[in-house]
Amino acid sequence: MHYKCNNCGGSMVYSPAEDVLYCPHCEGRNCGVLVSQKDMDVCPVCGAPVEAGDFGSAMQCGNCGTYLILENRVEDSYRPQKIIPFKITKEQAVESIRKEFGGRPFIPRPFTDHKALMGIEGVYVPYWLHDYNSVERFTGTGQRVRMWTHGDMQFRETSYFEVIREIGVDFDNVPADASDRMDDDLMDMIEPYNYDQMTDFSPEFMAGFNGEIYNRPSQEYVIRSRTKADKAIRKITDDTIHGYAVVTPTSQNIDARKVKEQYVLLPVYKYTYRFGGKNYDIFVNGQTGKIAGEAPTSVGLAAKYTIATFGLGFLFLMFAGSIAAML
Ligand SMILES: [Zn+2]
Ligand SMILES: [Zn+2]
Numbered sequence: 001m002h003y004k005c006n007n008c009g010g011s012m013v014y015s016p017a018e019d020v021l022y023c024p025h026c027e028g029r030n031c032g033v034l035v036s037q038k039d040m041d042v043c044p045v046c047g048a049p050v051e052a053g054d055f056g057s058a059m060q061c062g063n064c065g066t067y068l069i070l071e072n073r074v075e076d077s078y079r080p081q082k083i084i085p086f087k088i089t090k091e092q093a094v095e096s097i098r099k100e101f102g103g104r105p106f107i108p109r110p111f112t113d114h115k116a117l118m119g120i121e122g123v124y125v126p127y128w129l130h131d132y133n134s135v136e137r138f139t140g141t142g143q144r145v146r147m148w149t150h151g152d153m154q155f156r157e158t159s160y161f162e163v164i165r166e167i168g169v170d171f172d173n174v175p176a177d178a179s180d181r182m183d184d185d186l187m188d189m190i191e192p193y194n195y196d197q198m199t200d201f202s203p204e205f206m207a208g209f210n211g212e213i214y215n216r217p218s219q220e221y222v223i224r225s226r227t228k229a230d231k232a233i234r235k236i237t238d239d240t241i242h243g244y245a246v247v248t249p250t251s252q253n254i255d256a257r258k259v260k261e262q263y264v265l266l267p268v269y270k271y272t273y274r275f276g277g278k279n280y281d282i283f284v285n286g287q288t289g290k291i292a293g294e295a296p297t298s299v300g301l302a303a304k305y306t307i308a309t310f311g312l313g314f315l316f317l318m319f320a321g322s323i324a325a326m327l
Contacts, residue, residue, distance in 0.1 A: 001069050002044065003032035003207050011045075011066040013208025016086040016286075021204055032204075040070045055179070058124065058211035069203050069211070078213050080201040084193055086122060086209065086267040086286045093120055093269040093284040101282075101295050108298040111273050111280075121272075122286065124206055124265035125187070126178040126214040129195075130225040131171060131260035134233045138165040138252050142244035163247060167237045171229045175266070176221035178214035182268070183281060184224070189292035190285040193266055197287065201265070211265065218261045230254050 003012035003021055010025030012032040021032045037044040040052070048063035050070075057073035060066070074080070094117040102112045110116055142161040147154065173195045177187045233254060241247055267286025272279050275296035282293030 140249040176224040
């Protein structure tokens, strides 16, 4: 399917700035008509083949530029329950990458060139959100030490306490991205998302963006979300134990019951820059603008810098050497 402008026939896109369907050709707003098409092997406008790969659900036709959404990949078991629409525009994402990396030494200048940055991809990344009812049971021994002097004598008193905690926490929306091409660590780093802005799924939010379906079913991502929930409850429990010099755990376990799962799409900008035979990815949270990623370092520049420093040191030694010889 795609959204065709009623005024000019152009391909409409979702505007994060205005929260409307927008026609970039005639600047019309909310003037789109949904054109449905079941066979999505070819572009419905120009007939060119569509390369969706195993997981693509939305993309731009490489031939005519129409923004396509593959119906069979947003329906039935692939229909997301919720979506956080893009709030950050492509221009804002580009600007924040330039701000973050523009002034740093040794980063090759083409990395922050406008033309390269405009190749940034806005993609709705598939996520599983898991809700957990977690309980941590902790027992341990805490020590408190008191020291004082009386006359010539020094006293040291160690008191032992049994520390018992049973902490229950209900976690909502613990995220695990279900796209294997997205680096897990970087995806974790652009969190958190504000789930209050999550809304019912509608395909028009995807117009103008790329999209992916979940690569594997929910249960294969449980370990990832569960690890996050366990880490969080451990911190909550630890924060309730204070006032001891030392705490030695004797038993510690976490029960977590997964009580809900949702398939949702979350907005991400992905900038990939190829340098020295390696891809460098920068991710921008499409809702909050938070950035994570690795920028290339110009080896040529670094090498030049090292050679220059070495050269100076070498000259200095020669100079010192000739002074010594003269004396
Ligand atoms: Zn138009
Ligand atoms: Zn086309």
